[in-house]
Amino acid sequence: MLKKLIAPIIVTVFTIAFLLFYFGLIFVLIPLSVVLRLLIGLIPLCLAGVSVFVLVERIKEVRSGEEDDLSNY
Template structure:
């Protein structure tokens, strides 16, 4: 069980970093753009962040089930 926790750290950290990048980058773009583009750029990072969190949750489930190396399937 303890080895599973160590293997879950990397996906969680990467997810946090990428979501933070989306928020900062698109936040700056939203601050610089006026009009309808501002709303479109507001939706895009939310979708990216939701997808990243979903992928991270799926990866954590795989690790807990014992599928640490999913490249071996291919």
Template sequence: MKIKKMIAPLIITCMLIIYFSLFILGIINIPEPLWIKIVGVIIPLALIGVSIFVLIERIKEIRSGEEDDLSKY
């Protein structure tokens, strides 16, 4: 049963990684100064990292059995 609960976060994270990767490719291919390209690449890379971190936290939460985040408050 826990596998079914992990499918949605995995799909969303994969979609986000694909989206941000395409965004990075777009930034690299535009004719702008190098510093704009660097900033334009760093931000999506950071968002990819955050997405993966949140996915890992969600998987840990599902495995531990904690389904309702509101029960903590």
């Protein structure tokens, strides 16, 4: 079971690291007001949250034994 979770966890960690790096760059490099930077910065933060949600769903899927989603269609 752990072998099936290694790749999604690694991909999620790298994705979140990239999105947080991007969020940091927005605050350093964009010469806008703080409010606009926060609004623009919310996009990568929301994407990081969605990545964590998808990872949690994948972990639940693997634990329940449901492997092939395409077999449902």
